[in-house]
Amino acid sequence: MRLFGFALSCSFTLFLSCLPLVLPAQQRATLSGYVRSGADRSVLPGASVAVPALGTGVTADSTGFYSLPLPTGRHQLVISFIGYQSQTRELNVARTQRISFSLPEASNELGEVLVEGTGTLEQKLQTTQMSVEHLNARDAKLLPALFGEVDLLKTLQLKPGVQNGGEGTSGLFVRGGSADQNLFLIDDAVVYNPSHLFGLFSVFNADAVQSVDLYKGGFPAQYGGRLSSVVDVKMREGDAQKIGVSGGLGLISSRLTLEGPIVKDKGSFLLSGRRTYFDIFTRQINKLNKDQEDFNPIPDYYFYDFNAKANYKLGEKDQIFFTGYYGRDIFGFNSPNGFNFDFIWGNTVGALRWNHVFSPKLFLNTTVSTTRYQYQIANQLDQFGFSLSSEIQDYALRSDLDYAFNDKHTLKLGLSATNHRFNVGRLSASSTDGSLNIGSETIYRGQEASLYASDNYKVNDKLQLDYGLRFTGFQSGTDRFGAVEPRGAVRYSLTPKTSLKASYALMYQYVHLVSNSGASLPTDIWYPSRQNVKPQRSQQVATGISFLLGQGKYLLTNEVYYKWAQNQVDFRDGAQLFANEDLDAEFLFGKGWAYGNELYLEKKSGRTTGWIGYSLAWTNRQFPAQRGGTGINNGKVFFPTYDRRHNLTVVALHKLTERINLTASFVFTSGAPTTLPQGRFLLQDVFGDNVTAVPVYPDRNSYRMAPYNRMDLGMVYKLRPKRGESDLTFSIYNAYNRRNPYFIYFEQVEDEATGDVTNFRARQVSLFPVIPSVTYNFKF
Template sequence: MILSRKETNTGTGKKYALHGTIRSAKSGETIIGATISIVNTSTATTTNEYGFYSLTLPEGQYTVQLSAVGLETKQVAVDLTKDSQLSLNLEEESKELATVTVTASATATSRKSPQMSMERINVRSVRNIPVIFGERDVLKTMQLLPGVKSAGEGNSGFYVRGGTADQNLILLDEAPVYNPSHLLGFFSTFNSDAIKNVTLYKGAQPAQYGGRLSSVVDIKMNEGNNQDLDVSGGIGLIASRLMVEGPLQKGKSSFLVSGRRTYADLFLRWLGDSSLRNARLYFYDLNTKLNFQLGKNDQLFLSGYFGRDVLSQQDIAGINWGNTTSTLRWNHIFNEKLFSNTSLIYSNYDYKITTNTEATDYHIRSRIRDWNLKEEAQWYANTRNTLTFGLNAIYHTIKPGEISVGNENEMVSEDLQDRYSLESALYASNTWRASDKWSLTYGLRLSAFTILGEGDYYHIDADGNVTDTLHYNRGEVVKTYIDPEPRIAASYQLNSSSALKLSYSRNVQNLHLVSNSTSASPTDKWVASTNIIKPEKADQLALGYYKSLNDPRYELNVEAYYKTMQNVIDYRNGAQVFTNEPIETQLLFGKGRAYGMEWLFKKKAGRFSGWVSYTLSKTERQIEGINNGQWYNARQDRTHDIAIVGMYQLNNKWTLSANWIYYTGDAVTYPTGKYRLDNEVYFYFSDRNGYRMPNYHRLDLGATRQLKKGKKFSSELNFSLFNAYGHANAYQISFRESETDPSKTEAVQTSLFTFVPSITYNFKF
C-alpha cells in the first residue's frame, strides 16, 4: 500500500503506527494485496495474505488512499497524533463495462518490492479463459504464464523452470495437496467458485515456504460472506457445482459450502454397450469454511477440502483416489506492529486399485498423511523494515502399498513397509527498504528432516543389489538431514515506471514422487528421503527487468534464470518401480541444470485485455549409469513455449475470449532396434530422451453471454470450444511390429481431443 503526505509533520520527531484490516464491503472478505497511499510521498506497503497492514509514520496529517483490484479507490483524512487503527471496507467498482484485470501484481508497489518470479492470479479473470469442458481452472490458467509448462494434453500437472511435477508445493489454505487433479488430470482439484486468491512463486520463494525445489502455489479459499446469504453455481455438460455462503452472525462470523460433481457415468448408461452401462466415472469435491471474528484482534478459521475420483467397470476393475485437507487457523494482532498466524493442518492423499477375476481378487492401497503445525509472525518494525519469522513441523506417514490377494473365502495381505519422518524448519526474513530506489529481502530457512523407525533400511552396491539390511524400532532415529536454505532478493528503481531485480535462493526437497510413466498418474508413489535417497537441492539465480509502458495499462516483464540441482532422481534402464522392493534398487542419482528466459507482455485493463508469454529454456540431467554418464535432456525439457491470451468485452452482454498455445514436443526415448525371444518382440531403446514428441499447438475460443444482472439475481451462459481447428496433438506414441511386414516397426500416435465444445449456465442470487 502507498501512503502520501498531505501536510508536513509537526516537527516533534515522534512516529506512530497506522494499522488495520482491509475488507470487501459486500462480503466482509479480507483483501490480499490491497494498496494504501498518502498522496505525494513514496512511502508504501501492502496488506498481507490476511488483509492486515501496518505502517510507521511521523506525526502529522495525511490523506490515506486505499485501492484494490476490482474495488473502488477510497481516500480518508488521518490526523496521526498517536498509534491509530484504520480498518476500512471497499465497495465493488460500478462501471458500465467492467474492466478485466489479469493479475494483481502489476502495480507500482510490486515493482518496488524485491519479490520477483511471482504472479498473483485474479480469480475473476479465470472465468473468461476457455478451457476443456468449460470448467474454470486456476491450474490451467497458470500454464499460460511464462516458465510454467503443461504436463500434457488435458493435464492439470505442470513443470516450473525445469522442475518435475512433484517439485511444486501446492497449498490449499496452507494444507499440502499431493495430487491436484481429477479424472486423470482433465480437471484440477480446485473449484474456482471457492477460491479467493492464487499466488505462484517460480523462484525466490519467501522463507516461510519450503519442501519443494521448483515452485509454490499458495491458494486461499474464500472466507464466506458475513453480510448476506449468497447462492451461486453452474450447470455444465459434464459437471455441475453449487456454493452457499452467508453470515452466522452478521458482520462477525460466516460459513461457506461449495460442492462440485461430474456425471459422465450417467451418459454411459445411455450407450448400447452393456459393459459400460454399469461403469462408474465421476469425481466430486467439497470445500467448506467457517470464519469467526472473536474480537477486533482475533479471528478464527476452520476450512476443509474433501475430494474423490472413482473409475470402475462393473465388478471387474477400478481405481479411486482422493485428497482430504483441514486447516484450523488463528490470526491474532498483538499490537499495531505485530501480527501472528497459528495453524494446525491435516492432509491425506490415498488411492485404492481393485482387480477382480473369476479366480482371484487383487486390492492395492497406498497413502501419504501429514500432521502439520505452523507458527508465523510478522513484525512491522518501522517504515523501512518488516520481519517475518516462524517455525513449522510436519509428521509424515507414508504407506507405499498394501497388497491383498485372494477370493471371498480367503484373502492374504502383504504390506510394504510404512515410512515415518519428521520435517521441521525455523525461518526468518526481513524486507528492508534501504532508500527510495533500493529494497532488499534477505532470510534463512533452516530445515531438518528426521527419518524415523519402525522399518528396515538398506545398503546397496553400484548395481542396485542389497548388501546389508538394518532394522530400526518404532520411533528410533535412522538419520537426520539438516540443511540451511538462504534466500536474498533486491530491487532497484530505475525510474517511476521501471525496475531491475536480482535474486538467489536455495531449496531442499525430502519427499519424492516415483513414477516411470510419461504423465502423472494417481498411482504414482511418494517416497521420503532415506539413508540412500538424499535430499534434492536446487540453487537458483534470477535477474529481471520490469517496465510499465507509457500507458500504465501495459506492462513488460523479462526474467532470466539459471538453476543447478543436486541428488536428482531418475530410473535405471528397465526399472520396475512398483514391483521391486526396496525402491532404492531401481533408482539412480545425479545432478541437473535448467536455464532460460521468460517474457511476459500484458494489457492489464480495458475492454480488451490479455497477455503474451514466451519461454526459451533448457533442462538437462547428468547421472552415472544413464546415457554413458553424459548430459541428456530431462523429459520436461522444451525449447519454446508460447501462450497468447485475449479477452474482449464486446458490450454489456457479451465477452469474447481466446487463447493460442504452442510448445516444443517433450523429450522421449524411442526404440532403435528390436529382437525376438520365445516368439515375443522386444525393443532396443536409444539414448535417454534423445527424441522429441511432435510439437504441440491448439486454439481455444470462448464467449460469455450475460443473461441477467441485478442486485438479487444474475446469470450467464458460457460457451467454449477447445482445440478449435481440430489439431490432433500427440498424447502418446507407442511402437509395434507391422502386421503386414514383420521386419518393420510402426509408430502409433494416440490423440485425445480434437474439437471439444461445451456450454455452462452460471447463476448467483
Template sequence: MPFLNRYCLLFFLTNLLFPMLLVAQEDVKLQGVVFDFASNQTIPGANVYWESDPNNGVSTDLDGFFEIPVIALPSKLIISFVGFEQVQRMVQEKDIAKQIRVFLRVEETDLQEVTVSSTRPDENVKSLDLGKSVVPIETIKNIPALFGEVDLLRSLQLLPGVQTAGEGTTGLFVRGGSADQNLLQIDGAPVYNPSHFFGFFSVFNPDALSGVDFYKGNIPANYGGRISSLIDISLKEGNYDKLHGEGGIGTISSRLTVDGPLFSENSSFVVSARRTYADVFLRLSSDPNINSNDLYFYDLSGKTTFKLGNKDKLSLSSYYGSDFLGLSGQFGFGWSNWVSSGTWNRNISDKAFFDLNAYHSRYNYKVGFDDPENGFEWGNTIGETGIKSEWTNLLSDKTILKWGSMLQFYHFASIDLDPSPNSAIQPIATNPRNGMQFNPFVTVNQELTRKLSVEAGLRWSLYQQHGLGVDYSYENGTPDPNNEIIDSVAFNRFERIKAYQGLEPRLALRYLIRDDLSIKVAANRGFQYLQVASNSSAGLPIDRWILAGTYIPPIRGDQFSVGIFKNLNDNAWEVSLEGYYKDMKNVIDLRQGATVLFTDNVETEILVGDGYAYGVEFLVKKNIGKTSGWLSYAYSRTWRRIEGISFDNWYNPRFDRPHDLNLVLNHQFNKRWSANLTFVYTTGQAVTFPAGSYVVDSQRLPLFTGERNADRFPDYHRMDASVTWKNADQGKKWRGSWNFSIYNLYGRKNPFSYQFGEIFNENINFSPAPNDPITSRRPGTVMTYLFTFLPSLTYNFNF
C-alpha cells in the same frame, strides 16, 4: 525419543521467547474494515487518511482492516481505492469505541474492468518480487477451458517458465523442475495429488478461492520444502452481512458455492461443492458393458471465520475431494485428498502481527479387483501434519522483520496388496516410512535508499527419518538389484534412522532506475526431503513418494535469477524480461525397467545424480481497457546426468521443451458480451523412440539403444476460444451468464502417445484370428491423440 523432544522444544522456544522482543504501543486509534459494496468482500490496499492530515494515512491489510491514530474530533476521514468511488465520513468521539465499516462502490466508467487486488498498479516494478505471479480468480474464470471446466493449474501453464507433461494433464514443470518439486497448498496445508480424472482437471474449484500466489523465483524464507515453485492458494472467507451464492452447470459437472454470516456479523461461513455426472450418462446406455461402469469425481470444501474482538481472527477450513473409476463391478480404482487447517491471526499493534497455522493433509488410493481366482485389494496412505508460526514487525516505514518456525511430521504408510480368499496372487507388504522436519526462519525487508531495496532471509532445515521402519544393508554397501541384502535393522517408533540438515539463504535486490523501470536480482537455496519415483512424468494417482533416508539424500537446489521490469502508459502495460540458472544436486530417476510400486527395497530401483536448468522468459501484459491479456515467450533447457542412465551422459527429462509461446486475450464488447482467446505453442516433449526392431518367437519387438529421451514428439500447438453472454442486470438478486467455449479450435491432432508394433492388412485395428487371413504384415507406428474440436456450454450464476 530425545530428538523429538528436542525439536518440539526448539519450536516452542522460537515462538515464546522471540515475541518478548515486541513492544505494543497503545495509542488511541480508530479501527475499521473496508468492503466492496457489490460483493461484500474486503478490499486490501485501500487508502485511509484524515482530510486535515493527508500525508499520514494508512492502508488496509489483506483482510481490509485498518488502524489510524486519532486526531482532534470531529474530523473527516477519507477512504479511497483505485477503480472505486471515494468515501468521506465524518468521525465523532462516539465512533472510537467501535469498529467502523466502510463500503466502496465501483466507479461507473464504461468498459473498464476493475479488479480488487492487494497489490499496487506498479507493484511489479517497485516490489522485490522476482518470478512471482498473482493470478486473479476472475482472470482464471475467463480463460477458455477443457469441457468448459475452469481450471487453476491449466491457467498457470499459460505463464512463462511453466511447462506441462502434454495434452490433457494439469502437472506443472517449473523452470526445469519435476512436478514433485512444486509445493501446492490450500490455506497452508499441502496437497499431494492436485488432480482429478487422471490429471485432466485440478482439484481446485475457482468459486471457492480468494487468491493464488505463484512463486517460481525468489521464494521468501518463510516458505520451503520444495525447490522449484510454491503455489499458495487461499480459500475465500464468507460474507459477514448477507447470504450469497454462485455456481455453474456445465458439460460434465456442476458446482455451487454458498457463503454468508454464521452466528453474527463477526462470523461467517462458506461451503462449496462440485460433482461430475459422467456416471449418470453411462447409466442411460442400453449396453450392459457401459451402463455397469462408474466414473466420477467430486469436491467439498468449507471455511468458517470468527472475529474474536478487534485484534484476533480465527479461521477453520477443510477440503475433501474424491475420484472413482469402476468397471462392471469387478475393477475399482479410487483416490482422495482430505486437507484441513486452522489459522489464528492476531494484530498485536499497528506494527506487530502474529500468525499461527496448523494443518493435516492426507492422500490415499485404493485399487480392487473382484475375481475368485485373481482378486486383490491394494492401497496406500500418505499423511503430513504441521504447525507454523510467523511474527511480523514493522520496525519502521522502511524495515519489515519476519521470523518464525515450522514443524512437520510425515507418515507414508505401508503399501500392501491383500489377495482375496482363494486368490492365486501372493500377498505383498512393505514397511512404513516416517520423518520429521523443523525449519526456523528469519527475513528482513529493508529499503536502503529510495532506489535500492533488499530482502535477506535465512531458513534452517533440520530433517530426520525415524521409525517405525526397516533399514537394509547391501553387499558392497550399494543398493542394487544385483547386490544381496546382507542385513536389516528394525527401528521403533520415533527412533532415529538418518538425519540431514542445511542452511537455506535467500537474497533479493531491487534497484529502481526510474519510477517505471527497475532491475532485480535474486539467489535462493532450498532443500527438499521427499521426491516421487515414477515411470511417468505426467503424474499418476499411484506414484510412489520417497522420503530422504540412508541411501537417498535430499535434493539441494540453487537458483540465480535476474530481471528487468518496465511499465508503460500509466501502468496499463507491463513488460518484463527474466533470466535464471538452476543447479540441482541429488535428483533421482529410475533404472531402465524399474518397478517401484510394491518393493520394500525401493532404493535398489533408484539412481541419484545431478541436474541443471536455464532459461529466458519474456512477458508483455495489458491490464486495463476493452482488450486485456498477455503474451509470453520462454526459451529454456533442463538436463540430468545420473550414473547408470543414458551411458552416464547428460540427457533431457521428458518435460524439457525449449520453446514455449502463450497468448491470452480478453475483449469486453459491452457490459453483456465478452470473448476470450488463448493460443499455445511448445516444442514437443523429449521421448525415447526405438532405433529398430527384432523378432523373437514370431513376435516383433522394439529395439532401444539405451540413450534416454534423444527423440521428440512433434511440436504442440492449440487455440481455444470462448464467448460469454451475461443476462441484463435489472437489479435482480439472481444474475446469470452463458459461456460457450471451444477447446482446440482448429482441430490440431496433438500426439498423446505412440505405440510401436506390427500392422496387419494395413489396418491398425486389425487383430489376427484363426479364421482371418493375414495378407500383409509390417512394423508400424500408431499415434494416439485425445482431443480435436471440442465444444462445451456452461451456465454460470450468482445470487
C-alpha cells in the same frame, strides 16, 4: 521429535527476543487493518495500501491484513486490488490506529470483471519479490476452458516459465522442475496430489478459491520443502452479509456453492461442491448395449470434491478460520460375471488457523493442519480379493509472526513442524477359503521442522532488500538431515517506472515422489529421505528488469534465471515400485540444471486486458552410472519430457459490452521430447508361439514431437434473470482443430489377406480436437 523440540525452543527464543522491540516509533504512526470486498466482506489478500506521494506501500497478507508505518501527518492513501475499484482516501495520521477498507467490485455481476486501476502493476514493479504470478479466480473464470471446466492451474500454465505435462493436463513444471517439486498449499495446508482425472483437472474448485500465487523463484523464507515452486491457494471466504447460492451446469460437471453469515459481520461460511457425470452417460450406454455380442461395458469414472471454509471474529484482535477439502476420483468396473474392480484416490485436507493482532505492528498466524492423500485399488473375483493401497498423512503446525518494526524494516519470523506418515504400500491378496493369503505393508515415519526469519529492508527510495534464513531439518527413523537455506532478493528503482531485481534461493526437499515417468499418476508414492535417499537440493539465481509503460497500463518484465539441482531422483529401468520393502535400492540419483529467459508483457486496465509471455528455456538431467548399472541414458545428458525451447502465450480479454465479454488465448510451444524406439528385433519366445517385434530404446527423450499450438476462444454472456445473476459461458477449446501430438507410437502394417507384416509405420495420436462447450452459471 528432537528436531521439533529444537525448532520450537529456537522459535520462542527468537519470538521473545522480539517482544521488547515492540515500541512506539517517534513521530511515526502505523495504520493497520483489513482490506475487504465491499460486496461480501471477504478479505482480499494481496490488496495494496499505498501512499504514492511517499513512494511507500504495503500488500495485505494472506488474511487481508495490512500494516503500514507512516510519518504522522496528512496522507493520501490509495487502496487497490485486482477486480475491484481503487479507492483514494485522505487521512490525518496522528497516531497508530486501526482502519479497515472495503473495496467495491469493479463490476457487480458474477465476477465478469475487467480490472480498473493500475495499483497492482505499480505494486508489482515496486516489490522486491520477483518470479511470482498472482491469479485471481475471478479472472480465471473469464478464460476459455477445456470442457468449460475453469482450472486455475491450467491458467497458470499460460504464464512464462510454466510448462504443462501434456495436452490438457493441469500438472505444473516450473523452470525445469519436475511435477513433485511444486509445493501446493490451500490455506497453508499441503495438498499432495493436486489433480483429478489422471492430471486433466486440478482439485482446486474455482468457485471456492479467492486467488493463487505461484512462486517460480526468489522464494520468501517462509516457504520451503519443494525445489521448484510454491502454489499458494487461498480459499474464498463466505459472504458475511447474506445467504447466497451460486453454481453452474457444465458439459461434464456441475457445481454448487452455499455461503452466508454465521453471525452477521462476525463470521461467515462457504460450502462448495462439484461432481462430474460421465458415469451417468456411460451407464446408459452400457444399459443400451448390454445385449450386444462382444460388447465390453464402459467402466464408471467420476470425481467429486467438497470445499468448506468458515471464519469467525472472536474479538477485535482475534479471528479463527477453518478450511476443509475432501475429494475423490472413482474408477470402477462391476462385471455381471462377478469381477469387481475399484480404483479410488483423493485428498483430505483440514486446517484451523488462529489470527491474532498483538498490535498494529505485530500479528501472528498459527495454523494446525492435516492432509492425507491415498489411493486404493481393490479387485474381487468370486472368493478372491486383491487390494493395493498407499497413503501419506501429515499433521502439521506452523506459526508466522509479522512485525512491522519501523518504516524501513518489516520482519517475518516463523516455524513449522510436520509429522509425516508414509504408508508406502499395503498389499493384500486373500480368499475366503484361506487358500490365498498374501500381505505386505511398508510404513515409514518422518518429522520435518523449519524455522525462518526474514527482513524486508527499505534502504532508501530506490533500494529495497528482502533477505532471510530458513533452517530445516528432517528425520526418518535414525536418519537425520539438516540444512540452512539462505534467501535473498533485491530491488533497485532506476526510475519511478523502471526496476531492476535479483534473487537467490537455496531449497531442500525431503520427501520424494516415486514416479518413473514424466507423467504423474495417482499411484505415484511419496517417500521420505533416508540414508540411501538423500534430500533433493537446488539453487536458483534470477535477475530481472521491469518497465511500467503507457501511463502505467502496461508492465513489461524480463527475467533471466539459472537453476542447478543435486540429488534428483529417478529409478532404474524395470524398477519394482510397489510393495517393495527395499525401495531404496531402486532409486537413481543425478543432477539437473535449467536456465532461460522469460519475457512478460501484461495489461490490467481498460476494456482490453491480458498478457503476452515468451520463454526461451533449457532443462537438462544427467544420471551417471551407479549401483552396478549404467545410470539413465547411459550416463549421458538428456532433456526431460517437459523441456520446451520456446513457449509463447497470448491471452486477451475484451469487454465488448456491459453484457458480453470476449476472451481468447493462444499457445505455441516447441515439441516435447519423447522416447521412441530406434530399433527392433524379433522375439520368438520359447515355443515360437508369440513372435513379436520388440522395440529397442537406446536413448531417452532423443526425439522431439511436432510443435504444439492451440487457440481457445470464449464468451461470457450475461443473462437478465428476474432474480439474482446468471450467465452463459461459451468456450471453444482448440478452435482451429489442430491435431497436436499427444504421443507417437509405431505399429506394424499387416496384409489383410495373409496377415503377414508388410511394413512398419509411425502414428501420431492427438487427444482433443475442437471442443465447444457451454456452462450456465447462476448466483442469487
